[in-house]
Amino acid sequence: MGDDAGPVVAYEEVTAAEFGVRAARTFTVEQVEPGVLLLGGPCPRCDAVISIPIFDRVFRYGGGSAGEKAPRYETVVCTCDEPHPGRPESRVGCGAFWAIGLREGPS
Amino acid sequence: MIELSPGPVPTLVDLRRAQAREALLRSELDRVRKAALAWRSGLGGLLVALVGFGLIKGRSDISGLEEGWAVVVGSLLGGALVTGVWGALAILRAAHGRPRVAEMADLPPLAVLDHREALAAAKALRAGIVLTLGCVGFLVAAVGVTWYGPVAREPxxxxxxxxxxxxxxxxxxxxxxxxxxxxxxxxxxxxxxxxxxxxxxxx
Missing domain, CATH: 2.30.30 (SH3 type barrels.)
Structure with missing residues (x-):
């Protein structure tokens, strides 16, 4: 989902308090439609610009409810497509993850 | 307006959950398309089996039925036609999407488009399943009434x-x-x- 290359860093599943602070400062959030938020900004670790959709609902084959109440904090992983050495095939991004708070503010 | 704030440092469990959710979303449209294809084949097989069932001959001509019952059979066959066509179109829509031209300016990011399409396809698939089963029900009822309905009396x-x-x-x-x-x-x-x-x- 990213389209800007950052410095080449190896894939590593890592987090830090600073990631959340930086993402809260640099990310933007847009409500695309009811139940769909779009977070966008540079990954605090690899700097690739990523956009992360956050949905209320998802299709799950086999029935059952896939929806969860929107959490106050959302754990976000870097989903860039930039090359990061050591990344397993089933993974995306550089491995960075952080939590970001979403709060309805005054409009 | 939504405000962003730094969250607490997430754990490895939070990471795995987020990765699973991301993988679920990434494969969402593929999964719903595959489900629609599987249902299409299964329901098609069911209808073929029903035709085979019809080969075990009972009465096959509604002109031998009392007039009122012949109208009932006609209505059931009409219901089968409507639900069958509607159901087939719904399942095809779920499996292959709907051809549509959109304004570029209105297009959200691909992930959002795919998610929107996946939800619409899932809805169409559910409707298609119900309608196709309804078609099967109408056909079975029509065959049943044709076989066992009262015979028309000679004038x-x-x-x-x-x-x-x-x-x-x-x-x-x-x-x-x-x-x-x-x-x-x-x-x-x-x-x-x-x-x-x-x-x-x-x-």
Whole structure:
């Protein structure tokens, strides 16, 4: 989902308090439609610009409810497509993850 | 307006959950398309089996049914046609999408588009399953009524003579007489005494 290359860093599943602070400062959030938020900004670790959709609902084959109440904090992983050495095939991004708070503010 | 704030440092469990959710979303449209194809094949097979079931012959002509029941069979077949076509279109829509031209300016990011399409496809798939099963139900009911519905009665024959009349079904001509099967059995009426012969829906 990213389209800007950052410095080449190896894939590593890592987090830090600073990631959340930086993402809260640099990310933007847009409500695309009811139940769909779009977070966008540079990954605090690899700097690739990523956009992360956050949905209320998802299709799950086999029935059952896939929806969860929107959490106050959302754990976000870097989903860039930039090359990061050591990344397993089933993974995306550089491995960075952080939590970001979403709060309805005054409009 | 939504405000962002730094969250607490997430754990490895939070990471795995987020990765699973991301993988679920990434494969969402593929999964719903595959599900629609599988349902399409399964329901198609069910309809083929139903045709095979119809080969075990019962009555196959609704003209042998009483008029009211023939209308019922016609209505059931109409219901089967409507639900069958509607259901097939819904499942095709789920499996292959809907051809549509959109304004570029209105397009959200691909992930959002895919998610929106996946939800629409899942909804179409659910509708398609219900409608196709409804079609099967209508067909089974139509075959059942055709097989076991009441037989149409032959039109009655009314033979009048100067001394009265006989109502029944025609049996044969015998010499100079006509033989009619009435409720009380076969009645032979000499043609020379007949003043009027007419038809009736029932005696």
């Amino acid at each position: 009655a024959l009314v033979v009048r003579t100067s001394v009265g009349g006989t109502c029944g079904t025609f049996v044969r001509l015998q010499g100079q007489s006509i033989v009619v099967r009435s409720k009380s059995g076969e009645v032979t009426v000499p043609l020379s005494s007949v003043t009027q012969i007419g038809g009736a829906v029932r005696c």
